[in-house]
Amino acid sequence: MRPFLFSKSSAANQALAKKNHSTQFIAGGTNLVDLMKKHIANPESLVDISSALPNKVENTTKGISIGAMMRNSATANDAIILAKFPLVAKAILAGASPQIRNMASAAGNLLQRTRCPYFYDVTTPCNKRQPGSGCSAINGENRMSAVAGYSEQCVAVHPSDLCVALAALDASVVVNDKDGKTQTIAFQDFHRLPGNTPQKDNNLPANALIRAIEIAANPFAKNNAYVKLRDRDSYAFALVSVAAALHLNGDKIVEARLASGGVAHKPWRWLAAEKYLKGKTANIANFEAAANIAIKDLKPLSHNGFKIPMLKGAIETALKQCLDL
Known part of the structure; x- marks a missing residue:
């Protein structure tokens, strides 16, 4: 250093x-x-x-605000989060270790960089680390790499668990610039796909700070689940993760939310699968059909084809867990 x-x-x-x-x-x-x-x-x-940013979870007129400096462990154990947005707590507790969760901040979680081994190995080419040098993973060891949304420039995945839940819940990111002006960015627009600029992870404006994360009130507090599949039970990044939430009226699905980690350069929403589930009966057959829709057009790399059936099973399991099946 x-x-x-x-x-x-x-x-x-x-x-x-x-x-x-x-x-x-x-x-x-x-x-x-x-x-x-x-x-x-x-x-x-x-x-x-x-000491410069908020560190509280607060109720707002639209939902809640999570201060940028809320430690992950504090967020996961906050009474408001547990009562209204338990999916957030489940995702946080699936990540890292207690010691890291005690230090990591909410805003920092959004801004963390990929754990692709080639990004961390400065002796190898990496377009994310050194634009124009090449992507070592695309034809190399890509077991942990993306199956969706990648480009010839980069196949890295975003490592966060919290962000997967925030994507599923349509959160937004509140940022302040040096003049004190506030801007709100929809969570789905905050992180970027690699395209031709893999060195850019997100759309945080230059000379700006994340002030808070906002989540609007929603009907997903009861039926939700977070499934994370990884090489070991703790302190490991996801091979595949799924945040699932259902709004039910009896056994009918009024609305569904599905997002994944470990599959793309940003938290990935399965919008077509969500659309399919809307209005359907909440049963195993429809969950399997939604999972098949999600995986239909995915293109694995040379060493991560196993992620496709793994993802299918994770989606089905998460949706079943929403019903405690």
């Missing part, structure tokens, strides 16, 4: 005033410190923003 300057800011505008091309913000540091150790991130200065 190279030497760096360190300072703290107690307000967002104060922190943004210090931002330049050689400065990075640090909150929990659970991802950035690793990147610095690997010489992937080499900031000349770090600005600690842990």
Whole structure:
């Protein structure tokens, strides 16, 4: 790790005033410190923003607001989250370790970078780390890589569990710029697919900070599930994950939500499967049909074809768990 300057800011505008091309913000540091150790991130200065941003979950007129500096463990155990948005808690508790959840922040979770092994290996080409150098994974070891939304430039996947639940619940991201102006970005538009600019993970504006994550009130508090399939039971990133939620009227599905991690460069919504389920009876046959719709057009790489049947089973299982079947 190279030497760096360190300072703290107690307000967002104060922190943004210090931002330049050689400065990075640090909150929990659970991802950035690793990147610095690997010489992937080499900031000349770090600005600690842990005291500059909200750290509460609050009710709003439309739903709730999760402060950017809410620690993941605190969010997962918050009474409002558990009562109104338990899918968020389930996703958080499926990720990382208790120690990391105690440090990681809500906003930092959104901004974490891929765990693709080639991204972390500075001796190999990686378009995300060094644009134009090539993608080592596309014809290399791509067992953990994407099956949807990838490009010739990058096949990396987004590592977050929390973000999968937020995608399923149509959250939004509230950001502040250095002039104090507020902008709200729909969660589905926040993260990017790689396209020809794989080095860009998200659409956070330059010289801006995430202030909060908002989730509108919804009818999914009762029937929801988070399924994560991985190589070991704890402290491992998803091979495939599924956040599922159903709004039921008796045994009829009024509305369904399905999102996945481990399959694309961003949290991935299965919109066609959701559309199919709307108005259908909540039963195993329809869950299997929805899973088949989700996997229909996926294109696995040389070493991750196993993800297709795994994803199908995870979707079916998550939907069944929504009913406690």
